[in-house]
Amino acid sequence: MTHSKHTFDNQLVLVTGGARGLGEHLVRAFLREGARVVINYFKSSDAAAALAAEAPERALAVQADVRDKAAVEKLFAEAQAHFGMPITTVVNNALPAFSFNGDARPHADQLSWENMNQQLDGIVRGSLNTTQAALAGMRELGFGRIINVGTNLFQNPVVPYHDYTAAKAALLSLTRTMSQDLGPDGITVNMVSGGLLRTTDASAATPEAVFDFIAGATPLRRVTTPAEFADAALFFASPWARSVTGQNLVVDGGLVKN
Template sequence: MLPLTEQIVLVTGGARGLGAAITRAFLAQGARVVIDYHTSQDAAEDLAAAHPGKAIAIRADVRDRAQVDGLVAEAADRFGGPITTVVNNALADFSFNGDARSHADQISYEEITAQFTGSVHGPLNVIQATLPGMVEAGFGRIVNIGTNLFQHPVVPYHDYTAAKAALLSLTRTFADDLGPQAITVNMVSGGLLLTTDASAATPEAVFEGIAAGTPLRAVTTPDQLADPVVFFASPWARGVTGQNLIVDGGLVKG
């Protein structure tokens, strides 16, 4: 059992939005963090520079296994040990604007496969690339980022929701497969967040409607979603695996 202060955490897409909030949350608990980025070099390097010795920024497109392998090797070299904890947060290009998404009579299979490549193939690459290091350490924590749209499909994000549903399935089957090696696999599923680059295109009226429908009368923030991600990596979650925790202010039940 590794305390957070001894964990080396990889946050994919860790430089902006929710990813940056997750990165900061782990750093606040004393973990060392590998900030994976694809196009956000300046943001990633600025975030790493603000935490010298505790955070490093490495570019890798998670959809490319060779790039992921390179990131894992570089991280181990620079931090002197294997990645023990993974947060699969990276999201292929997507805008959370229902008016701009393809409806059931229009969506193409290419749109769906694009999201599968980012939300399933990417995490698969990352998990398989980091698995040997986790086995070596005798400890592993994998946290996948999902969505509450499984339970509350009120917008036509067909491609995004289908891909995240597949990732939830992998979360549960991988938990069973990897559990004997002291590796847990869980998912944290939020709703629309206030505010990230992906949700910047969302009309204000949508945010207001979501807030009105929650017991907390508020839209969840990236910082609030980051907290349970850290929990799943912490010693307090040592007996938890294969779970999907919804963090949306109580909008969706169960």
């Protein structure tokens, strides 16, 4: 595999949940660096179409529920047919319906297995589906990049979102075990973990006082933005990370030391 194959202009990047929130910033970051990008969306068709229209030669919006294995396989086939190459890089960002509202979260005594399953289904099953759908194309190229979006909440559960955090912790485990399994194929698997981001659709319910509290406790004295997070995610897809796999990079202004 030549060094040039690692560069962004040779990559076809899938961003799940790419139409809005953090996903939109991830899409924009990869487009800015010259990659081709598949913007996966579940319900946000207008936002996905508008984003794709900003770079019509290099972006394609494709609807799929990442929990649905057949739908994900269809997305991969559609992307390959459109761009004439397999997806090389998968960013597992899609988030099942969830609001970062500490007051509305299920507390310890109300937490149901349905709450847990809903998050596991979206976060872990979704990422497993995309990873498995990517393997044939990545193996054919001898190159692949899987980037999972995590959270710093399992190191610092400042708000105990039990269901969301458990699913992300399972995804960290899958990041490590998949990196072990797929390394011989030239496929790296890493995680980028943010804290509270200022601001995404998911964190819109967070009170200003919480943002201010987090900022005050953070070494950089501010809450990380989605654009800053997206820039850090680029590292794992870049040539500079070609020998990095199975890692979890925390991007939160230094709040959590990993």
